[in-house]
Amino acid sequence: MTRSGRPALAVVGATGAVGTVLLQLLSQRADVWGEIRLIASPRSAGRKLSVRGEETEVVALTEEAFDGIDVALFDVPDEVAARWAPVAVARGAVVVDNSGAFRMDPQVPLVVPEVNPHTARIRPRGIVANPNCTTLSMIVAVGALHAEFGLRELVVSSYQAVSGAGHAGVRTLREQLSLVAGTELGTGPGDVRRAVGDNTGPFAEPVALNVVPWAGSLREDGWSSEEMKIRDESRKILGLPRLPVAVTCVRVPVITAHSLTVHARFEHEVTVDGAREILATAPGVVLYDNPAAGEFPTPADVVGTDPTWVGRVRRALDDPTALELFVCGDNLRKGAALNTAQIAELVAVPDRLRPSAP
């Protein structure tokens, strides 16, 4: 605790795509923190970033950087988190980690404050994990429906924004768009690929005028790591370790905000009216669903907002126990920075769970 009596927060990876949004959020949310210390790689040390209206100097990631810190938020690659999170814990901090390093560790809770806040209390390793951005972009809505109807199966397809691959993903799409705008490309086999050349950045294929059915690295039997994360993390967050989950992940030329189609089958018959009532009142969810008036969420409309937006709510025509949804959420906010900040507040001030205002 600082002298003011408020807990001290560290942000590790403050200069990355998620770190940048996190600093904005910390400046906007009800302030529970004493010191906020910014930590990054030695390369970024000395840079000054604005947080809560104050220019704050970035310090290099060292053991001593965690002295006096109560909660440390990590937004760094898996291998950096795996090495440094235990260091921060040893120095006395609770770590909230947004990498994949600890999510499936049975000794580490995987927390979405609107869905399973109680699990954040028991953290034998001193670490709480933040889910993957794609899981987070749908799980608040799915969790609310599960609490009422009892989930039996998920079939999910993603429409993932390029900022899920960080600053490099955004830069790559912007550069590719400049190459294809004003042209007649996209009408002959491979013409976009030839125009883009080697400039595919973090993606396997050109993403401008294209969709790319791949995200992450190759796992067993043809699955991508991103698809496995959505399955495994959804099961852990919902407390349904044997839930059947089928996922296909696809990258789309959107800057920020992931979208997903969700086919969710429940224990018993469901009604659209019942589902809409749940979604309309669930914390952190906005129901935006009136196609007669042209109302359904799209990523370009929800980017920069906190909630999970849900539209296109329908009951499956051939299965009264299944619902179809289209879900959008900002992958840098609820999908990463916001959920991390919410967990940090939950850890620091456990009696004040703060779901994001819709």
Next chain:
Amino acid sequence: MTRSGRPALAVVGATGAVGTVLLQLLSQRADVWGEIRLIASPRSAGRKLSVRGEETEVVALTEEAFDGIDVALFDVPDEVAARWAPVAVARGAVVVDNSGAFRMDPQVPLVVPEVNPHTARIRPRGIVANPNCTTLSMIVAVGALHAEFGLRELVVSSYQAVSGAGHAGVRTLREQLSLVAGTELGTGPGDVRRAVGDNTGPFAEPVALNVVPWAGSLREDGWSSEEMKIRDESRKILGLPRLPVAVTCVRVPVITAHSLTVHARFEHEVTVDGAREILATAPGVVLYDNPAAGEFPTPADVVGTDPTWVGRVRRALDDPTALELFVCGDNLRKGAALNTAQIAELVAVPDRLRPSAP
């Protein structure tokens, strides 16, 4: 029949997006036709278009335009087809119609030559219907798997190209891309919408830097007409009138080639090797599936080609009877013009079924 002894073909709607591709295909395919007559609205009459290397004058749509025609291909809006297809039949032509006007008429076969060619023989109204472009972009692959494994359920999400909405769809995306390229748009709520203004063309929302979960018109209980088409047409083509089919249709900023994720459940246990063997040998299908080598289909790579491309073949991790696929096909070729041309050849020369060479 013309004096040459070959059947005479009419193309109605020769100047549209699908008509344009159809004329290219008729110039490339093995030639079974005598005269090819081009028909369009009076507004386009007198224009000259190239087909089989000859400049051919477009004639206006009138009753007399069908005199001497054996097979008439219609690529026009539903209401034009509903009015004029019976006129062409009355004048002695067999109509192959690519609109939605007759697809679900029980007296009209709905034909995909690789899947149900035999149904084209019985046509009490003199009309054969061509499926919707989104159905066609996946049904050849799904049909091949069904023939071997017996389909029990489909859950499908689409990634639909703008040319599915015709020339106006393509023009709209190109104009929007010119407005967003070189900007920092796509990071704040509604900034793309404000930049695009009223220029949304045939779409409900901006489609550049966005995905739009809507295609077609509103049907009962929140379903879109496009989603209902995929369900109803898949059932009719596969001869499975009670097949459970759940669909969500989403427009993406791709010029041409529709993509779909497919979760297909079968009667019995399936294997990935078995599925791959079927897809590798199915007429009109190309299996392109080696993620370790970065090989999976994308719309920018398959646009302008004839086959249905299939990748990301996986068995559901939690259901040994289900497969996951990612499927891409050119919505103007196999999705429209090519299938229409194939049906016309099947009707004109019934013993010479010509699946497209992969």
